[in-house]
Amino acid sequence: MVYQLGFLSPPTLQRLVVIAVTAIAVLTIVWIRRTQTHDNGDHGHSGLQLQDRFILGVPWGTILTIVFVSLVYLFLQDGLTHWRRPITIPFRAWSYFYPLGMLTAAFTHNGPGHLFGNLFGTLAVAPLAEYAWGHFPHARRAQSSSYSSIRMNPYARVLAVPCTAVIVGLIGTVFGLGPVIGFSGVVFAFVGFAVIIYPLGTALALIGADAIGVFITAVQSPTLTAGGRSAYLSPWWADIAIQGHALGLLMGVLLGLVVIRSRQLDEQSRPRALRLWVGVVLVGIQQSLWAVYWYRGGDTYVLYRAVGVALVIILAVVVTIAVMTNLNSRIHAGTNTNTDTDPPVSRDDKSENHGLNGKWRVATGVLLITTAALAGPAIPYNLYTTDNESLPGDTVVVRDYKLTYAEGVENGLVSAFNLTAFGETTTVTTSGVIIQSADRGIWTTAVSTGRLAFAGQSTVSLGGPGWRTPVHISRTGWTAGGNGTAYRVNASIGNAPTTNRDADKTTKQLRSQTVLYLSDPVTAAPQLANKTVTIVPKKTTYELRVNASNRTKTAPLPPTNTSVTISGLQFERKSKIIYVSYEQTRIALFEAETYN
CATH class of the missing domain: 2.40.128 (Lipocalin)
Structure with a gap:
């Protein structure tokens, strides 16, 4: 029996208990740590020296990045007024001929769950990458040298983090396959940068992000009562932009190699080969880089799990070889080879350095080829734009958008190129609510037939910067036992946007329904x-x-x-x-x- 304490309801009491227990646990661990430090006579700092790497010990670059992504969701996508239904269709990367999508896709999200997932991921790994980069060059060697140039200025180095995130996001969009959306490619770049310097720390950070998500969920919903119910669920891995994730990871690794190549790491700072390989494998598995799949049309997908796991293991080997040969080459070559104090280099040392440099070039070349192989197919795909073919059946028109419902039509997005390999083909059909915009090069199935048949209704938000128009889709039908269902699909336009110049004309369509589809008897x-x-x-x-x-x-x-x-x-x-x-x-x- 649960008793109500004063004015506190049971859920509120449970929330307070979770928060209080967590606070007491953290304070206890801090007290134990300080006690151990005092007993050992060590009054200095241990672990990460935040003050030596960050201005005021704070990862400002990570904070600025999170604020930027949040502002995009709240204002550009209208998440501030429609938190659970942001505008997404116009902010996807449909093709190179649609600049708005190419510029915004990497920083927009499908909904609050998608947004928080990427923000938690950023909060988990971006500080590690920022720590490796450092606001103060190489562990704050000398305060006087920190402002000698823009590259050495700590405030400029803070801005380098969000600026790099924007650049990586844009590159990931340009070479992303399909109408991608989301910040996950940049998050994976942070992961790739951090994992080659702090392999196991990165894996633990990602696990910690999941733990924070569980904690927040426990505070929001202390109790969950559930039972068996019907649900329409597409495979979770079908929503993963696996190509974009892998591309982001490799970009982060390459950026990390550039930083490693420019520095002389001491013995303690260098990762071990086994630890690095294990860290990359753990990160790849934990982040579902193994979820390689193919779309077969409709609601059907095929997952190549074994192939995906093998690719993650191979990727970890390639990354390990590239990083370790890079480190060995850098250590043997030294960092001040042009100074008068350097000892003479023998012929044998030159030969060894040349061999290590050769291995580094080969390993890095393999990474570059792998990155190019992932990015290459996106170029012809993104050069393709849908034509202005009329959609089947009746349509609803909202500015440059056309919306209809059809079944068994050729997918105008996936079938851009007729390719067949390993028993799979890009020539597939689709069924559901279809949205087309010739001006934006958009052709997409917004709601599948199966999902609409399960839910009976759905709302699609059409719009752009500063405006949105919801279109409500509904299905009604009569079932004749096992002989099937006769049904029709209707659409009705919601309130007209206040910025619509044709508001008077659009108002006439309000609350009116358009029959989009009639099934067979x-x-x-x-x-x-x-x-x-x-x-x-x-x-x-x-x-x-x-x-x-x-x-x-x-x-x-x-x-x-x-x-x-x-x-x-x-x-x-x-x-x-x-x-x-x-x-x-x-x-x-x-x-x-x-x-x-």
Whole structure:
């Protein structure tokens, strides 16, 4: 039994308990650490020397990056007024001929879950990458040298973090495959940069980000009551931009190699080969880089799990070789080879350095080739833009957008190029709510047929910077047992945007419905007096059709609690069931489709 404490409800009390327990635990660990430091006579600092690497010990670059991404979601995507339904369609990277999408895709998100996932990931690994970079060059060697140039200025080095994040995001979009959206490519670049310097620390940081997510969820929803329920779920891995993630990781590794190449790392700072390989494998597995999949059209995907795991292991080997040969080459070559105090280099040393430099070039070349192989296919794909072919059926028009519903049509996005390999092909069909914009080069299935059939309704937000127009999609149908369902799909336009110059014209369309699609008629299995009954979807209603002796008679579907007689058969509509009566027989013939 749970007792209410004063004015505190049980959920509020549980939230306070979680927060209090966490605070007490942190304070206890800090006290133990200080006690151990005092007993050991060590009054200095241990672990990461934040003051030596960060201005005031704070990773300002990470904070600026998080603020920037959050502002994009709140204001550009209208997340401030529609937190759970941000505008996403115009901010995807549809092609090189759509600059708005190419410039914004890397910094926009599908919803709050997508946003927080990337922000937590950034908060977990970006400080490690920023620590490796440092606001003060090479562990703050001398305060006087910190402002000698822009490159040495700590404030400029702070800005280097968000600026690099923007550049990496844009590059990832340019070479990203498909209409990508999200900051995850940049997060993976932070991961790639950090993992080659702090391999296991990066893996632990990512696990810590997951733990923070669980803590926040526990505070938001202390108690969850759940039971068995129906749900329409696409495979979780089908929503992962695996190519963009891998590309971001490799860009981060290459940037890290540049930093390593420019510095002389001491013995303590150098990662060990085994630790580096294990760290990259753990990060790759934990971040689902193994989830290599293919789209087969409709709601069907195929996951190549074994191939993906093997690729992660191979990638870890390549990264380890590149980093370790880079380090060995740098250590043997030294950092001040042009100074008068350097000892003479023997012929044997020169030969060894040349060999190490050669290995470094080969390993780095392998990384560059791998990166190019990932990025290359995106170039012809992003050069393609959809044509202005008319969509099938009736359409809803909102400015330059056209929206309709169709089934079994060729996917205008995936089928841009007719390619076949390993039993898979890009020539696939799609079914669902289709959105097209010739001006923006957009062609996409916004809501699949399966999802609409499960939920019965969905809302698609069309718009752009400063405006949005929701379009509500609904499906209604009648099921004839195992013979299928007759249904129709309607669309209605929401409130017109205040910035729409054609507001008066658009207002006439408000609250009006457009029938986008009518399915084929469905015939019930039972026959009465050699008569078959079919339900036919029409634009304004459903129609009952009775076939007997090559003669057909029809009548509109009767309203609820009324009946109609066709060819001697009496049809009665009760609630969500249509009954047919003949002589002494009464059968439930059709049932209204139900949704979750």
